[in-house]
Amino acid sequence: MRIALLGGTGDVGEGLALRWGRDTDHELLVGSRDPEKARDAAESYAAAVADAGGEADLKGFANGMAADRADVVVLSVPPYHVADTVESVADVLDGEDVVVTPAAGMKRDDDGFHYHPPSAGSVTALVREAVPDPIPVVGAFHNLAAGRLADLDADLGVDTLVLGDDADAKGTVSRLAEEIDGLRALDAGGLANAAEVESVTPLLVNVATNNEGMHDLGVRFL
Amino acid sequence: MRIALLGGTGDVGEGLALRWGRDTDHELLVGSRDPEKARDAAESYAAAVADAGGEADLKGFANGMAADRADVVVLSVPPYHVADTVESVADVLDGEDVVVTPAAGMKRDDDGFHYHPPSAGSVTALVREAVPDPIPVVGAFHNLAAGRLADLDADLGVDTLVLGDDADAKGTVSRLAEEIDGLRALDAGGLANAAEVESVTPLLVNVATNNEGMHDLGVRFL
Numbered sequence: 466m467r468i469a470l471l472g473g474t475g476d477v478g479e480g481l482a483l484r485w486g487r488d489t490d491h492e493l494l495v496g497s498r499d500p501e502k503a504r505d506a507a508e509s510y511a512a513a514v515a516d517a518g519g520e521a522d523l524k525g526f527a528n529g530m531a532a533d534r535a536d537v538v539v540l541s542v543p544p545y546h547v548a549d550t551v552e553s554v555a556d557v558l559d560g561e562d563v564v565v566t567p568a569a570g571m572k573r574d575d576d577g578f579h580y581h582p583p584s585a586g587s588v589t590a591l592v593r594e595a596v597p598d599p600i601p602v603v604g605a606f607h608n609l610a611a612g613r614l615a616d617l618d619a620d621l622g623v624d625t626l627v628l629g630d631d632a633d634a635k636g637t638v639s640r641l642a643e644e645i646d647g648l649r650a651l652d653a654g655g656l657a658n659a660a661e662v663e664s665v666t667p668l669l670v671n672v673a674t675n676n677e678g679m680h681d682l683g684v685r686f687l
Numbered sequence: 688m689r690i691a692l693l694g695g696t697g698d699v700g701e702g703l704a705l706r707w708g709r710d711t712d713h714e715l716l717v718g719s720r721d722p723e724k725a726r727d728a729a730e731s732y733a734a735a736v737a738d739a740g741g742e743a744d745l746k747g748f749a750n751g752m753a754a755d756r757a758d759v760v761v762l763s764v765p766p767y768h769v770a771d772t773v774e775s776v777a778d779v780l781d782g783e784d785v786v787v788t789p790a791a792g793m794k795r796d797d798d799g800f801h802y803h804p805p806s807a808g809s810v811t812a813l814v815r816e817a818v819p820d821p822i823p824v825v826g827a828f829h830n831l832a833a834g835r836l837a838d839l840d841a842d843l844g845v846d847t848l849v850l851g852d853d854a855d856a857k858g859t860v861s862r863l864a865e866e867i868d869g870l871r872a873l874d875a876g877g878l879a880n881a882a883e884v885e886s887v888t889p890l891l892v893n894v895a896t897n898n899e900g901m902h903d904l905g906v907r908f909l
Contacts, residue, residue, distance in 0.1 A: 672873050682909065
C-alpha cells in the first residue's frame with residue numbers, strides 16, 4: 466500500500482514513517498510543502514530505520530505529489546493547517562483514497578492543556594468538512610506521543626482509537642495501525658465521537674506534567 | 688478515616704463502598720435521601736464484603752447525617768443531582784472536610800455517548816461553585832466502570848485521575864484511591880483540568896460499545 470504522510474517532516478509524521486518503515490513493506494511518501502525538505506526527511510528516516518535493522522521504502526515529495534500517488538493520505542500537520550493542507554491536495558484525491566487525521570486541537574493556560582476544538586466541533590469534523598464528500602475520512606493516531614513513536618528503541622504497548630463512518634476505510638486504517646509493533650487499534654465509533662478521542666491528547670500532557678517519571682504517555686483500555 | 692458516600696445506594700457508591708469495605712478499615716457511611724434505603728444498602732454491602740472474606744465497617748444514614756460525621760464526603764450521585772445534594776449538606780460541612788466528585792456529564796445520541804458538561808464547564812467545576820469556599824473539592828473516580836468496581840471478583844488494574852487545587856486534600860484522596868487493590872491514582876492537575884478527565888467517561892462507553900468482548904472498561908496511562 467502507498468501511504469502519504471503530508472507534513473511528514475513534523476514529529477507525528479516522522480514517528481509514523483519510522484514505525485511503518487521498520488515494521489511494514491508499505492511504500493511511504495513523505496510530503497512537505499517544500500519537496501527538498503521532504504526528500505531530506507525521507508533520507509534521514511530511511512537511515513534511522515536502517516540503523517534499527519529495517520529497510521524502509523521511503524521517498525520525499527511535495528504534498529500534492531505524495532497525495533496523488535497514495536492510497537492512504539495522513540494529514541500529519543498541526544490542527545490549524547489541516548484545512549489548507551486538504552485544500553492544497555483536494556484536486557488529486559479520488560474516491561479510492563482514504564484520508565486519515567491524527568490532529569487534536571489544544572490550548573495551554575496556567576493550569577495545563579485543554580481541549581480546544583475548532584468551531585466544526587473537532588479537528589476530525591473540520592477535516593470531514595474540507596475533504597470532498599465521496600472520499601472517506603478516518604480519525605486515528607491522535608493519542609500517540611510523537612517522541613515515543615519516533616524512538617524506535619521504545620516499546621509502544623498502547624492503543625490508538627479509530628473513528629470513521631465508512632467501515633471499509635476504517636478497517637484499512639485499523640489494519641495499518643496494528644501492523645505497527647505494540648500498537649492496538651480500537652474502534653471508537655463514528656466521526657461524531659471524535660471530540661472525546663481528541664480530548665485525550667491534552668489529558669496525556671497534563672498527566673505527564675503532574676506525575677514524576679511519566680513522559681511521552683500513551684493510553685491503554687482494559 | 689470516616690468516608691461518607693452520598694447517594695451511596697447508586698452504582699458508583701456501591702462499588703466504592705465494597706472496595707473500601709474489603710480493602711481498608713475506614714468507617715464507611717452510606718448516605719441516601721431515604722435513611723431506610725441507606726441502612727438496607729449498607730447491610731447488603733457488608734454482606735457482600737463478608738462473602739469476599741472481608742469485614743467492612745459500613746452503616747447507613749440520611750445524606751446530611753453521613754456528611755456531618757465524615758472527614759471525606761463523596762458525591763456519588765448523578766451529575767444533575769450534585770448541586771442539590773451539596774446544597775442539602777452544606778450546613779454540616781466544615782473546613783476540615785474534603786468533598787470528592789466522581790461524576791461526569793454525558794449525553795447519548797445515535798452515534799454514541801458525548802461529553803456534555805454543565806455551563807460551569809465541568810461537573811467538577813459545578814461542585815466547586817456549590818461547595819462553600821474554604822472546603823476543598825477534589826475530582827476523582829470519574830473513569831471507573833461501576834459494574835467492575837462492584838464486582839469484587841474483578842481485578843481493577845486501572846488508573847484513576849485526581850484533580851484538585853488543594854495539595855493536602857488531593858493527597859488524602861489519592862491515598863484513599865491507592866488503598867483500593869489494583870487502583871493507581873495519578874495527578875491530573877488542578878480543577879481547571881477536569882473537562883478532559885470527565886470526557887474519558889463517555890469515551891470508555893463508546894470503546895466498549897464498538898469493540899467485541901470489551902465491557903466495563905478502565906484506562907491505564909503508560
